[in-house]
Amino acid sequence: VSTPPPRARGPAPGGAGGGIRHPPLRADALETPMLNLAVMLEDSARAVPDRDAVVCGDRTLTYAQLDAAANRVANLLASRGIGRGDKVALSCVNVPQFPVVYYGILKAGAVVVPVNVLLKRREIAYHLADSEARAYFCFEGTDKLPLGQEGWAGFTETEGCEDFFLITDGPVAAFALSRVETLDEALDGQSAEFAAEVTEPGDTAVILYTSGTTGEPKGAELTHAGMALNALTCHKMLGEADHDVHLVTLPLFHSFGQTVQMNAGLAARATLILMPRFDARGAMSLMRRHQVTFFAGVPTMYTALLGECTADADAAAAGQNLRIAVSGGAPLPVEIHRSFRRRFGTSIREGYGLSETSPLATFTPPGSEPRPGSIGKPVWGVEVDLIGDDWTSVGDGRIGEVAIRGHNVMRGYHRRPEATAEVLRGGWFRTGDLASRDEDGWLYIVDRAKDMIIRGGFNVYPREIEETLLSHPAVSMAAVVGVPHATHGEEVKAFIVPVPGAEITEEALVAWCRGTMAGYKYPRLVELRESLPMNATGKILKRDLRTEITPLGERT
Structure with missing residues (x-):
């Protein structure tokens, strides 16, 4: 992936159809190393503008269309005075608006704060307040608002956000609240061209909330460089393909789906088939219809897929084009490994990581057969050690706490210096997970963080x-x-x-x-x-x- 030269922030000059004509470099930009995570989309939009980027139901966006829509979001944020370093929350299911808003926030130089769509009003309020979000993009859906109209009324009066945007695919109820707009209304008239904000590799790109094992959720600050390198590392680990087709059932607000499928997939110029809510029968149908080559899921998804197959022919039809299957989020039972390989014809590769590590830290090495029960070896640019309570290595053949160092490790917890100091030392992040390592260097999780x-x-x-x-x-x-x-x-x-x-x-x-x-x-x-x-x-x-x-x- 090539990184574009530094560019001034704001709408790019140039007429429709003429592409972006970059303005002269600013003097300060010449001294600023430029890296914006939005390059995952921008580079591919330049290379394959007419290729389908995301497909959801009967709606398709090409790479050029997805990039243009993200530019409109960036212009919207810039028009509201939101830019480099400002926090913007995004709560959305797997529909095209998620990557549109996600990359639009990044292009504006702001920080994406993904919010779990399953959270309740009290939990959402905490995330917005703790992250100091200035704007909130919230999926409405076709039935009702996640908060309910009365909830929105109280919400907008008490929270610090300046702008609320409803992401909707259906009719919207009338609102008397001046601070609530639909995304379509807000984007009306916004330019489809935008020169991405100059952001440095070490700037925070995304804040992912995780509690660790105690206390209120904490926001892990992940940098542009860390997220970009982790996405490219995923692409490297998963091998080359002329044109992969991903079935995206993992929620994009979660680090697994966000990095391994959205960022890595778009960087690899793949087509992403978005599934707003996983169900095994629907997933099998999409795999057949779109000739899916890449599937990633948690163990319960693989269990459900196997349970949906009433005959081996069902699995063979769904998996006939499947090149890669990836599992994470929890240990995968050995029997699921064996059954999936037998019925779908593809081995499942396991990986390991956390929100604090962007997330990928270990994975089945390329060219190696998966070892059921193992999380593989450290990925490119990442070190893994097994340590004791005193942060020293426990030595070969012993169980220790997994510690990770590399490009993927977070800057720290947002506004939590003491919590950060507890888990970061000398670039090493201690995970709280216990593991062993065999003589070949393959890692095996033996227990999880204390009570999680x-x-x-x-x-x-x-x-x-x-x-x-x-x-x-x-x-x-x-x-x-x-x-x-x-x-x-x-x-x-x-x-x-x-x-x-x-x-x-x-x-x-x-x-x-x-x-x-x-x-x-x-x-x-x-x-x-x-x-x-x-x-x-x-x-x-x-x-x-x-x-x-x-x-x-x-x-x-």
Whole structure:
């Protein structure tokens, strides 16, 4: 991928159809190393302007059209005084507007703050306030606003955002709120040409929120250089192809789909088939219709795909063009490896990473057969060590905490210097995950960060859930743990000690959690107790609770 020369910010001169004519270089730009993550799109738009970039249902955008639409978003932000270093939140499902807005924000020099579409109003408000977002692009969908109209009214009055834009594919209800506009209305009249802001390689490009294992979610600041190099490294690890077709079922607000498929895919000039909501039958149909060559998913998706195949011929038809299958987000069961290879004709390659590492850190080496259970080896430009509590290497043959150093590691947590200092030292990031390494250098995760739960590929952080539960007037104490689950990997269970005299049922608490927390987070299992096991200092002993747990079968 070639990096364009430094350019002045703002609308580029030149008439329609004549392309962008770059203005003279500024004096300060001559001394500024230019790298903007938007080059992932811009370079490909110059090389293959007429190739399909994204397809979603009956809507298709070529590379030229996608780049032009992103330019309109950049001009919109510039017209509102939003530019280099400003934070802009984006909450959107897998539809063409996601990459349009994402790259438009980057072109303007601003920082993208992806927000999980499953979050509730309280959780969204936290992300906007903590990131200091100046604008918020929010997907409305065809049925209703995620926040509801009343929620938007209160939202716009209390949050610090200056501009709210609704991303919609359908009719929009009338709004009396002056600060809420549809994206189409806001883009009306904006130019399709824009010279991207001069950003430095070390500038923050994206802030991805993650809780680690404790406390409120923290924003990992990822740089233009780190994100670009990680995307190009993904392309390198996955091998060359004249024209890949990706089926994108992973949410683009998540680091996995964002880097491995969107950024890497567009840099490789692939066509991305966007699926707003994963379902196995629909995915199989899209694989056949679009002759998909690349699929990435979490283990539960592979389980669902195998479950949808009523005969080997179904898998063979869907996988006849499949070149690459990638899994991440949680350990992939060995049996899924074997069954998928037998029925789809393609081996699944596993990788490992975190939001703080952009995310890819290890992967099955090119030209090597996957080793079921292994996360592979460090990717290009990345080092991995296994360390103890004192940050020193534990030595060969021993289990240690995974530490990562390389281009992919975050700058730090946004406005969290103390939290940053806990996990970063000398360029090394300690992950909290325990692993072993075999004599060939292949890595194997043996345990996860202390209490974190992974449900269906999504990280769930018990302390955040516990603090939300404790806000309920009938809850006195709460402890949240993961329960092994046959299809989701883990299910979330809450042990609750009610306030004396409170009248509350387990079913009522589950219902309350469903309306308060994102769908992947809320505990579907609640057990009321008179007390919880504690040590002498009053710390709840979750390990004692885990010993009482038996694995679950399939559960919604």
